[in-house]
Amino acid sequence: MSDIKKFLFVNRKPPYGTIYALEALEVVLISAAFDQDVSLAFLDDGVYQLKKGQQTKGIETKNFSPTYRALEGYDVEKLYVEKESLAARGLTEDDLLVDVTVLSSEEMGNLMDQQDVVLSF
């Protein structure tokens, strides 16, 4: 198909405090249904969305973090995390609940540059 576009969803907000992280996930799943070339980027507090061990019983909110592991089933396999954002939060790749590609800030900039459509959350 020639009309496939490269979509990048940029996640910069932590989960639960606002609705952004969950809404981004909803839109990602919708766009995957349209057979587009979808990538997800996580930087700044967005990297917290992928933290292992989230337990939301105490705040009576749906724990949507397992959904990131299900993205593979929708052919959404390109997840990118900025190295500098992880480091500023005392996190490493081992703290994340899904396989990702860790990029430098410069590489993240290049990734954004290559897209047809960038949606920011």
Place this chain on the structure above:
Amino acid sequence: MLHIINKSPLGNVSLDSCLRVAKSGEILLIEDAVYAATRGNAFEARISEALGRLKIHVLLPDLEARGLADRLMDGISKVDYGGFVDLVAANKNCQSWL
């Protein structure tokens, strides 16, 4: 007095402003502010320094939701929702740094 913060210190200046202004009293970190109290985050040194003059508490259910209950910095107390109410009741006033 009690200062209540609900924003991440790395995405918002609320906690930074609170620490600049508050010279004594207590701080309760809730919602996205709990990230400030985790080991290894870029705001850790500011929190450590503030612990010398302020009592700092974190709302445990919010820390657990974010998968960071095992990363709490030393010197910060964990409270549940009942403890939240007790803090508000025990202080003569409180400010939410929205």
